[in-house]
Amino acid sequence: MRKLFLTILSLTTLATFAQRPTTQTKPIKITGTVVDKDSGQPLEFATLVVQSVDDPSKVDGGITDFDGKFTVNVPAGNYNLKVEYISYKSFTLNNQNLTSDKDLGKIALTLDATQLEAVEVVGERTTVEVRLDKKIYNVGKDLTNSGATISDALNNIPSVDVDVEGAISLRGNENVRILINGKPSALAGFGSTDALRQLPADAIEKVEVITSPSARYDAEGTAGILNIVLKKEKVLGFNGSVNAFVGDPANAGVTFNGNLRTKKFNLFTTLGYRYRDAPGNAIFDNTYTSGSFDRVFEDRTYNRLDKNLNANLGIEYFLTENSSITAAGFYRQSDENDLTENSNQRFNDGSVTSETFREEDQNEDGDTYQVSLNYVNNFNDDGHKLTADFQYSKNNQIQTSVIEENQNIPTNELIALENVFEDEEEREYLIQADYVLPMGEAQFEAGFRSTLEQSITDYQLDSLDQASGNFVTNENLTNKFTYDENVHAAYVQYGNKYGKFSVLAGLRLENTILKGKVESEFDPEALQEELGIDVDVNFDKDYLGLFPTVNLVYEISETENFSIGYNRRINRPRGWFINPFPSRSSRTNIFQGNPDLDPAYSNAFDIGYLKRWKKLTLTSSVYYQKETNSFERVQEETGQTTTDGIEIVRSIPINLSTQNRYGAEASVLYNPTKWLRLTSSFNYFKFSTEGFFNGVDYGTDNSSYFARLGSKITLPADINWQTNAFYFGPRANAQTETKGITSINLAFSKDIFKDNATVSLNVSDLLNSRRRKSFTETEFFTSRSEFQWRQRQVTLSFLYRFNQSKNDRQRNGNRNGGGDDDYEFEGGQS
Structure with missing residues (x-):
């Protein structure tokens, strides 16, 4: 063959x-x-x-x-x-x-040092390619990703940060759109990034950081887009890899990537199973100006046990030499158990007057399915192309929680016993077509996309009536909330090169339809009074918007260029931001959605500079973004207290009037010798917010920064040593100040069995310092908190490649690097 x-x-x-x-x-x-x-x-x-x-x-x-x-x-x-x-x-x-x-x-x-970073050398290095509308990071053999998840891998990408709770931000802005293979996907979760903690990093081929998206992409995400491209080999024959790992705290799993390619079809799969214990901890020290206690101290421990199975199977059938159809299916089954223990001490005048112990035992079983069809017709080798996609996704999560709280001081007695049932079902349909027509050095594109999403959350809270000994349903909190988000879009864009200038301009039209329906015994008028604002909990909203994009590049030489980008974006509220019924993660701190939220809009400008020397590559940019109707979560008193007299504090998202964000970033790749590779990046941003809610001014001005430094050293006996260090500086909003966070990841690897296998040892959060420390101050309370989602992790992994030597993997990467639909400029890769 x-x-x-x-x-x-x-x-x-x-x-x-x-x-x-x-x-x-x-x-x-x-x-x-x-x-x-x-x-x-x-x-x-x-x-x-x-x-x-x-x-x-x-x-x-x-x-x-x-x-x-x-x-x-x-x-x-x-x-x-x-x-x-x-x-x-x-x-x-x-x-x-x-x-x-x-x-x-x-x-x-011999290798050309000025072009090294233009190549996706899968077996050796992480590189970056610069395009008119994106930067592509070929993840490569990042040692710290061995045995890690996609969420962990994203935290090694410049401009990206994944905080201690898994929230992903781009340039310090959490409103980032996550795509899988260029499309919204159940693999990335429905409006949540939790799914990325369950998928193996081994499955990633590259990550596209799109801070100035062209018109072909969704307008969703005011910060930009992260597009995660999964592996799909294009090499004839049968090849693949198996990666098994074990770690402490308990972390074990195995991932299989396989590919069978013939002249007529390409069969590919990724299978993975993971067992993971993620212990964490938190403390909250709260003081109050009113209520039965002037200080409440909470000490929490988290024991999270996750077991999940992932299976991705696809086949690409080549209809002709230029056309193919791909069918793929994905399934994820998760079984999670989270045990949260909360020791709570209450003070008056410096003395403990009450002490309670709260235990929440939550079990969550989830199933995610996704099927997709893709048709590609390459009319010629010049890029004349038509693609069509259909995708259906379904996710079902069933949560059952038992919450028990007992008082230890001054008496031993049961305070509350609750059973919580939550059934969340999410469905999504996607239909899309894209057409690309090259015209010499110019290129015309057009396409459309329709995305239909529906999420149904069925929530029930039963509380023990200690007088009768029976559980009674809380009708005020029990509800069923149905949320629909339908987006229909069409776009055109044109790219051309005029001497040393390259331009890519486009226009996208999007129609957004948001619908919400609440089914509950609770009186809607009483719910409006509970929210403190005049809202319609059953709503039907329709928005039509134009989203222009322009990206320009001036090529000074093959190794140096300037770029300018402009785009308009939208931030649509997700279902849990809309749901008006409060969550019950704590008796004293609740989160409540706001059905009155409207989408936020932003206008963003970006100026970039790229320069390559023989052993060093610099990419840099300055940017500005103005967002209107921006979202902000604020904390306020509810006027209610618990049965034992503690003030209940509520967090609620609101539309603030404007937010201005300024920033600058730079990344450096430096290869002084064959045995040493250094990478670094720095991002500084400043933002100001203006807005009032319920008579309170939530305006603020603040700045922050984050920086990365990485090194890869080849030691004697061909042992690779990699270190990644990260620091996120202090930051603040109108109510909360957060201290800086430092973390260091360390890894070693050695190729064995004639380079067909690799054994790796990595330590995530070497100093056990990845903790969020913050201080919140309002007129009625203050809160000092410290939160660590996961403790230091040590992982040992063994990767075996079959029918795929290390050099083969490098050459395959060279042939297959780059995207299929990108309009490039000469000398644009670094």
């Missing part, structure tokens, strides 16, 4: 290049072998270009086979010869007078 493929590919290449006179009776044979100068390994699919000196329009050539050998037949004559291979310096022989067969012998190519 491999030789058949090689023969077909060689004939195709020769047919493309060859323009031979039919009168030639005895062609000249050119032979040779192309190898890597350092390793001596043959370079498969290197290209030999043979150009006539007398008539440069006559070009012939061929490619190397799996042993790096090539054979090309040409008529006798004068030729310029060139051997090329991606990321390597070219080999040239000019003015060769060929009158007889010529053997060029062994041609040793």
Whole structure:
């Protein structure tokens, strides 16, 4: 099969290049072998270009086979010869007078340091490609990702931060849109990033950071878009890998990536199982100006046990040489148990007057399904293309919680015993088509997308009536909330290159329909009074908006350019921000949605600069964003107290009037020697917010920054040592100040079994310092808190590659790097 493929590919290449006179009776044979100068390994699919000196329009050539050998037949004559291979310096022989067969012998190519970062070397490094509307980080062999999740891997990407609770932000802004393979997906969760904590990082091929999205992308996400591209090998034959890992605290699992490719189909799969215990802790020290106690101190411990199975299976069938249809299915089954223990001390005048112990035992069983169909027709090799997609996703989560609270001081007695039942079902349909028409150096695109989402949350709270000994349903909190979000969009965009200028401009039209329906015994008017605002809990809203985008690049040279981007974006409220019924994570602190929330809109500008030297690459940008109707979560008193006299505090999202955000960022890749690679990034941002709610001014001005520093060192015996350090500076909003957070990840790896396997040891949060410390102050209470979602993690992993040597993986990455639909500019990769 491999030789058949090689023969077909060689004939195709020769047919493309060859323009031979039919009168030639005895062609000249050119032979040779192309190898890597350092390793001596043959370079498969290197290209030999043979150009006539007398008539440069006559070009012939061929490619190397799996042993790096090539054979090309040409008529006798004068030729310029060139051997090329991606990321390597070219080999040239000019003015060769060929009158007889010529053997060029062994041609040793060396890596071109100025192009290293243009190549996705899957086996060795993380690189970045800069496009007109995005930066693409080829995740590569990041040692700290071994045994990790996608959420962990994102935390190693410049401009991205994943906080201690798993919330993802881009340039310090949490309103970021998460896509999988360019589309909304159940793999990323429905409006939540929890699913990314369950999927293995091994499945990622690359991450696209899109801070100035073009019109082809959703307008959702005022901060921008993170597009996670999953692996799908394109190499003939059967190949894959198995990664098994074990860690402390309890963390074990196995992931299998497999691929079978023939001439007519490509079968690919990712299977994974994970068992993970994630212990965490938190403390809250609250003081009050009213109520039965002047201080309440809470000490919480979290024991989270997650067991989940992921299966992704797909097949791409090649209808013709230029068209294919892909069918894929995804299934995730999760079984989670979270035990939260809360020791609560209440003070008056510095003395403990009451002490309680609260225990919440929550079990959650979830199933997620997704099926998709994709049709691709490449009309020619110039990029003329039509794609069509259909996707259906369903997610069902059933939670049952038992909450028991007992008083220890001054008496031993049961305060409350509650049973909580929550059944959440989410469905999503997606229909999409995109058309790309190249026109010389220009490119025209058009397409549409319809996304229909519905989530139904069925919530019931039963409390023990100690007088009767029976559980009684709390009708004021029991409810069923149905939320629909339907978005219909169409776009056009045009890209062209004018000398050293490249431009990509587009316009997207989106119609957003938001519907909410509450079914409850609770009186809607009483609920409005509970919210403190005049809202309609059963709503039907319709928004129509235009979203222009413009991206410009001026190419100073092949190694230096400037870019300017503008885009308009939207932030739609998710279901849990809309649901007006309060959550019950604590008797004294509740979260309540706001049905009156409207979408927020932003206008964003970005100016970038890129420069490459021989061993160093710099990417940088400054940006400005103005958002109207921006969301903000505020805390306020409810006027209610618990049965034992503690003030109940509520968090609620609101639309503030405006938010202005300014920032600058820079990333550096530095390869001083073969054994050392350094990466660093820095992002500074400043934001100001204006707005009032219930007569309170929530305006604020604040700034913060975050920085990363990474190193990869090759030690003796070819042991790789990688260190990633991260610091997020202090920050604040109108009510809360948060201190800076430092974390360090450390990893070692060694290739064994003739480079077919790799053993790795990594430590996540080496200093056990990834804790959020914050201080909140309002007119009626203050709160000092410290929260650690997960303690330091040590993981040992073993990765075995079959029918896929390390060098094969590198060469495959070279051939398959880059996106399918991107409008590139020359010299634009770094």
